[in-house]
Amino acid sequence: MCGRSRCALAPEEVIARARTTTWENRDLYHPAHNVSPGSATPVVHLDKTGHPIIRSMQWGLIPSFTKPTERPDFWRMFNARSESIREKPSFRRLVPSKRCVVLLNGFFEWKKESKIKQPYYIYLVNEKTGEEEPMAMAGLWDVWYRGGPEEQVGEEDERKLQGTHGADQPKEVMYTYTILTTESSKELQWLHDRMPVILKDEKAQHMWLNTTDKSLLDKLHSILGPYSGKNLRWHPVSREMSNPSFQGPEAYQEIHKPSVQNFFQPRSVGKIDNAVKKEEEDDDDDEGVEKKKDTRKEKEVQVDPTPNTDEVAPSSPQVPSSATKMAKKTITPTPDSVHKRKLPTSNRSPPPGSMHKKRKKERPAGQPDIASFFSRKKE
Helix, strand or coil: CCCEEEEECCCCHHHHHHHCEECHHHCCCEEEEEECCCCCEEEECCCCCCCCCEEEEEEECCCCCCCCCHHHHHCCCEEEEEHHCCHHHHHHHCCCCCCCCCCCCEEEEEEECEEEEEEEEEEEEECCCCCCEEEEEEEEEEEEEECCCCCHHHHHHHHHHHHCCCCCCCEEHHHEEEEEECCCCCCCCCCCCCCEEEEHHHHHHHHHHHHCHHHHHHHHHHHHHCCCCCCCCECCCCCCHHCCCCCHHHCCCCCCCCHHHHHHCCCCEEEEHHHHHHHHCCCCCCCCCCCCCCCCCCCEEEECCCCCCCCCCCCCCCCCCHHHHHHHHCCCCHHHHHHHHCCCHHHCCCCCHHHHHHHHHHCCCCCCHHHHHHHHHHH
């Protein structure tokens, strides 16, 4: 599942990676370190003449058949399983001609550690320089007319849109995309069972964009598998970034092990809307199926800016340490302990005569027996 990304690429970086200077809707793109569905990022796709162009599109697919008066839900289809895009109606119509390459810096994923969810930032580096480099993901895109008459929505209007410009073009047109996911690579299986489809090189990107022969579409699955490059890196980041409004470089910068003083500091309170909370909890829900609309009511939750990061070492495929596993083990009660819980000592009945025997032993020397005292008195 990929529900949060980072796209802080400078315009010149985008142009250099896309190898084209044609950029539509450029003003919609604003570099950000914490990108969530609904935000616009640069996407490369082919125009009607077959040439690659850059277009700023909003993340979260809104199908063209969506009613023009309906409120767009960008959280419903921000991911699509690559294994089923040829089967699901929302995606299979896009595979032949609406494939795209999404340019990003990296993405975020959450790992459940104890009772919290720790976010990690995953990115690529240049093996020679060690510097972070752009990441290209496989995606599908669509176009939707917002606020127009319902009968004008459909494939025909998309063809009209691609051939019109200026005053003839509808005023409210929304370009959206979804990111394809695949099984997680062995390096990231400890973190999540799914990951975005990362196109490893320009050859894979060209193949994903330019394959038009229907007989070759079936072979595209060869580039839609888990990323196997050795330049994949990751590190833990502040849990504050779980809030979509938390921007700035701190959202992706590596956090270090907290000191003892930080451990006893009070936790800060942040607001995370229901959509983000659902994104962190529903790890397997990235198939692009229709979901119930999110109310997006904000709730206050406890967010620890300095979580414990001992379980996973940065830039390493290590699994959580044995200390965490020991902490998760449950103590199996012994028969004696169960018996003691069922029959507390305070509820046991003393055997007959035990109280008198105990009193006789504890009576100080020289003290008369009370029973014998009253018996003599009656005589």
